[in-house]
Amino acid sequence: MARTKDPAIRTLLLERAAHMLRTREPITLRSLVAGTNVSTMAVYTYFGGMDGMWKALRQEGFTRLAARFTTVAESADPVRDLTALVAAYLGNALDHPDLYRVMFDASFDLEDLKAADATLEHLVQAVRRAKDAERFRAGTDPLDLAIQSWAIAHGLVSLVANGPLPPRTLDHCAPMLAALFVSVGDDPGRCRSSVEHGWKRLRLPEDR
Amino acid sequence: MARTKDPAIRTLLLERAAHMLRTREPITLRSLVAGTNVSTMAVYTYFGGMDGMWKALRQEGFTRLAARFTTVAESADPVRDLTALVAAYLGNALDHPDLYRVMFDASFDLEDLKAADATLEHLVQAVRRAKDAERFRAGTDPLDLAIQSWAIAHGLVSLVANGPLPPRTLDHCAPMLAALFVSVGDDPGRCRSSVEHGWKRLRLPEDR
DNA sequence: CCAGAAAACATAGCATTGCTATGCCATGTA
DNA sequence: TACATGGCATAGCAATGCTATGTTTTCTGG
Numbered sequence: 001m002a003r004t005k006d007p008a009i010r011t012l013l014l015e016r017a018a019h020m021l022r023t024r025e026p027i028t029l030r031s032l033v034a035g036t037n038v039s040t041m042a043v044y045t046y047f048g049g050m051d052g053m054w055k056a057l058r059q060e061g062f063t064r065l066a067a068r069f070t071t072v073a074e075s076a077d078p079v080r081d082l083t084a085l086v087a088a089y090l091g092n093a094l095d096h097p098d099l100y101r102v103m104f105d106a107s108f109d110l111e112d113l114k115a116a117d118a119t120l121e122h123l124v125q126a127v128r129r130a131k132d133a134e135r136f137r138a139g140t141d142p143l144d145l146a147i148q149s150w151a152i153a154h155g156l157v158s159l160v161a162n163g164p165l166p167p168r169t170l171d172h173c174a175p176m177l178a179a180l181f182v183s184v185g186d187d188p189g190r191c192r193s194s195v196e197h198g199w200k201r202l203r204l205p206e207d208r
Numbered sequence: 209m210a211r212t213k214d215p216a217i218r219t220l221l222l223e224r225a226a227h228m229l230r231t232r233e234p235i236t237l238r239s240l241v242a243g244t245n246v247s248t249m250a251v252y253t254y255f256g257g258m259d260g261m262w263k264a265l266r267q268e269g270f271t272r273l274a275a276r277f278t279t280v281a282e283s284a285d286p287v288r289d290l291t292a293l294v295a296a297y298l299g300n301a302l303d304h305p306d307l308y309r310v311m312f313d314a315s316f317d318l319e320d321l322k323a324a325d326a327t328l329e330h331l332v333q334a335v336r337r338a339k340d341a342e343r344f345r346a347g348t349d350p351l352d353l354a355i356q357s358w359a360i361a362h363g364l365v366s367l368v369a370n371g372p373l374p375p376r377t378l379d380h381c382a383p384m385l386a387a388l389f390v391s392v393g394d395d396p397g398r399c400r401s402s403v404e405h406g407w408k409r410l411r412l413p414e415d416r
Numbered sequence: 417c418c419a420g421a422a423a424a425c426a427t428a429g430c431a432t433t434g435c436t437a438t439g440c441c442a443t444g445t446a
Numbered sequence: 447t448a449c450a451t452g453g454c455a456t457a458g459c460a461a462t463g464c465t466a467t468g469t470t471t472t473c474t475g476g
Contacts, residue, residue, distance in 0.1 A: 002442090002443065002444065002445095002450075002451035002452040002453075003441085003442055003443050003444080003451075003452055003453045003454085004443080004444085004452085004453085005452090005453070006453090028432080028433065028434080029433070029434055029435080030432085030433080030434090038454085039454065039455050039456080040434090040435090040455090040456095041453080041454055041455065041456090042453085042454075043434095044435080044436090045452085045453060045454075049434075049435075050433095050434060050435090051434095101314065104366070104367075104370050104372075105370070106309065106370065106371075107371075108370055108371030108372055112371075112372075113371070113372060116372045144380065147373065147377060147380060148380050148383075148384055150363075150367070151360065151363035151364045151367060151377075151380065151384070152359065152360065152363055152384075153363070154363045154366065154367055155358075155359035155360055155361070155362045155363020155364070155366070156359045156363070158312070158362065158363070158366055159312075159358070159359060159362055162312050162313070162314065162316055163314075163315075163316025163317075163320075163321070164312075164316055164320075164321060164324045165355065169355060169359075172352065172355060172356050172359065175356075175391065176356055176359070176360075176388065178391065179387045179388050179390070179391030179392075180384065180387050180388075182387070182390075182391065183383065183386065183387030183390065183391075184387075210421075210422035210423040210424075210471090210472065210473060210474090211422075211423050211424045211425085211470085211471050211472050211473080212423085212424085212472075212473080213423090213424075214424090236461080236462065236463080237462070237463055237464085238461080238462080238463090246425085247425065247426050247427080248426090248427095248463090248464090249424080249425055249426065249427090250424085250425075251463095252464080252465090253423085253424060253425075257463075257464075258462095258463065258464090259463095
């Protein structure tokens, strides 16, 4: 009945946007389509405008984060796994700092919230497993502890990604997580070991 | 030898910008000077451009934060005071959420860093007093613990101010701080009491 | 007291931004 | 095979930040 959209163009634009974000090129409507052989109108047919493009890019960021979370294998030690998830969170943010900034920029709408919730759910599950393994007290709310872990990770990484603090600041994450886990009932000795093992998954950049 | 700048114009523009930020009006070069009887050039003579204006606004934000910190009276309980400082931090961010967003937006330069360091120093001093009072272990680095407290506050408040999480999320701050303080040696019972007393200073908005 | 100069200030115009109006063309359907 | 629908290209719009240029004001040196 009519011409159909080509999804390849959508991903082409998104990848180009992500690339320009990495290379610190300013992303404008015209600079985005320059070089490609699509016109500015493509941005409107596929995203409804630049705002929609930024939103799609934000979604892409959460998708990548979720993908990275799935690479964290489940072990017999759920506290280790939880720490590893947080380490993966930091690693993802460090690998794509500009994308991370975009993800938590202004204008969080309902769809973004769902994406954020989906990634948060990974943490919730890990907390739940730790609670089932009786590492955490029975009264512990998995969602609460997941949010607290998230807040620690996000607080550190956003202070680092936005400039105020140097990358080595992220080393504070492990002891902070350990303090948090101990406060909800984990044995200090075991906790330290679990966090250390989980934390090893994070590879920090050299230039810090 | 020449005409001199009128500092009143500078503060007029800054206050107007802060007001427009609160009322969610888009701040553009022309909209900023509209209504006032200064021309667009004033923005360039006083700030060197819109970027400079945003930077000045960021500085203003840190100044307000520092002013709020000074309202936190020193008591005999340094852990309580430290908690009260963090509560003041959250309160300030909640009172001026848009200004807070601007403060931690992109483009942190050296001057912004100094302003941030100055406010961080308040926390460092509080930690130092707590350490002197032997609430924290001797090996505790005041700067480290201050940064960790900052990260908790910033993580929570930025997740709230940017949308993903509801305001009541900030309630997590007190237990997180307590967990952190206990992890560096404070007695759990005393810590809980101190944090509770310091936390009371925060007045959360009703609509949460 | 008064020229002169330097800096604040006003006006106008520039390139660039995101967006929309308009027409063309490809493609799936009847 | 005709046609209508929606993707696509072009051109142009208002608004943005900024700069060039002239005017006015005010401090200074003689």
